[in-house]
Amino acid sequence: MKFSFFNEISPPLIGVDISSVSIKLVELSDDGRGGYKLEGYATQPLPKGAMVDGNVSDLEKVIDVMRLAWKLLGTREKRIALALPTAAVISKKVQMAAGMREEDMEAQVEAEANQYIPFSLDEVNIDFQILGPAAKNPDEVEVLIVASRKEKIEDRVAVAEGAGLKALVMDVESYATEAAYSLVANQLPNAGREQTVMIADIGAAMMHVNVLHDNKSIYTREQSFGGGQLTQEIQSRFGLSLEEAEIAKRRGGLPDSYELEVLQPFMLSIATEIARALQFFTSSTQYNRVDHIVLAGGCAAIPALDVAVQSHTQINTVIANPFNGMAINAKLKQQQAISDAPAMLIACGLAMRGGLAI
Numbered sequence: 001m002k003f004s005f006f007n008e009i010s011p012p013l014i015g016v017d018i019s020s021v022s023i024k025l026v027e028l029s030d031d032g033r034g035g036y037k038l039e040g041y042a043t044q045p046l047p048k049g050a051m052v053d054g055n056v057s058d059l060e061k062v063i064d065v066m067r068l069a070w071k072l073l074g075t076r077e078k079r080i081a082l083a084l085p086t087a088a089v090i091s092k093k094v095q096m097a098a099g100m101r102e103e104d105m106e107a108q109v110e111a112e113a114n115q116y117i118p119f120s121l122d123e124v125n126i127d128f129q130i131l132g133p134a135a136k137n138p139d140e141v142e143v144l145i146v147a148s149r150k151e152k153i154e155d156r157v158a159v160a161e162g163a164g165l166k167a168l169v170m171d172v173e174s175y176a177t178e179a180a181y182s183l184v185a186n187q188l189p190n191a192g193r194e195q196t197v198m199i200a201d202i203g204a205a206m207m208h209v210n211v212l213h214d215n216k217s218i219y220t221r222e223q224s225f226g227g228g229q230l231t232q233e234i235q236s237r238f239g240l241s242l243e244e245a246e247i248a249k250r251r252g253g254l255p256d257s258y259e260l261e262v263l264q265p266f267m268l269s270i271a272t273e274i275a276r277a278l279q280f281f282t283s284s285t286q287y288n289r290v291d292h293i294v295l296a297g298g299c300a301a302i303p304a305l306d307v308a309v310q311s312h313t314q315i316n317t318v319i320a321n322p323f324n325g326m327a328i329n330a331k332l333k334q335q336q337a338i339s340d341a342p343a344m345l346i347a348c349g350l351a352m353r354g355g356l357a358i
Ligand SMILES: Nc1ncnc2c1ncn2[C@@H]1O[C@H](COP(=O)(O)OP(=O)(O)OP(=O)(O)O)[C@@H](O)[C@H]1O
Pocket: 019, 020, 021, 022, 202, 203, 204, 205, 206, 207, 226, 227, 228, 231, 246, 249, 250, 296, 297, 298, 299, 301, 302, 303, 343
């Protein structure tokens, strides 16, 4: 099977987001009115050491969790869309003559890739997509070339196969975020058009930043920062196990000192990280401001995080709800789905790779 980063598949697929600490699944369907219906979603934690730095480290353990997550989803669909971590791919935009034949184009993509990929070409999978006419030269087109080491792709495919599933799409996390952004853009004034929007996806270990201008991605950055730090602080301060700390964090029940002495300082450190990310962005691009911040990832479920980030950065801040406006399968708990929604952003973007017309 040839793997393509840009496969266009028509029936919906299950979007599968494999992070270092969990596997998240989202299944969407066509609502018959030009939108999506949320059929189901599931999250399962991964044991420590199963995934390390975005790589499959203990294949059997990851397969077991994948199988369990798929069972919990309760579907018959076995076709899935996966993504590589943004850091595992090298991408570059180049310009090429317009109207080239497919074979000539492939040859030129290889020649271009050869110049900037630090591995031998037979160790990598290369894919490309024509983005459109080049801005300054009508005789040229802009082409996005994406490459990743074959083993990174094969490892993830092995997880799918081991769990009895069929991987049809291998995407990139930042592209999945960009795709899912179309679901949350309508939470912003003028649906985000002509504005600069920073999506900050704060997970357990990583903060993924993606800035879009006029609904197109212009900047991505990842740094190690996440809710795992808060979990650890809860563990050590209140003498809890990892599991207990994780449950207490979500359901409450911690001593009164938690709010003021642990949670609020952590919320401030999120706001500070975002302010730093804003600074990095403005100092390394031609842009000098961001109009809106969209918070995603599991940490976005911390109550009033949007208020804390907005008051620290002075930038309008909203919590991503990719399920916003979707019909929701009656078997799901509506309220729970809304609170889980920000963490499902990447999985939603992948589930949308079904190529449904919306
Ligand atoms: N209701 C909640 N309140 C506070 N924190 C929460 C809540 N729900 C989830 N989290 C935290 O969010 C984090 C998980 O987020 P997410 O599922 O986005 O991470 P991930 O995608 O698995 O990991 P990463 O992207 O960092 O590799 C955990 O630290 C978890 O404790």
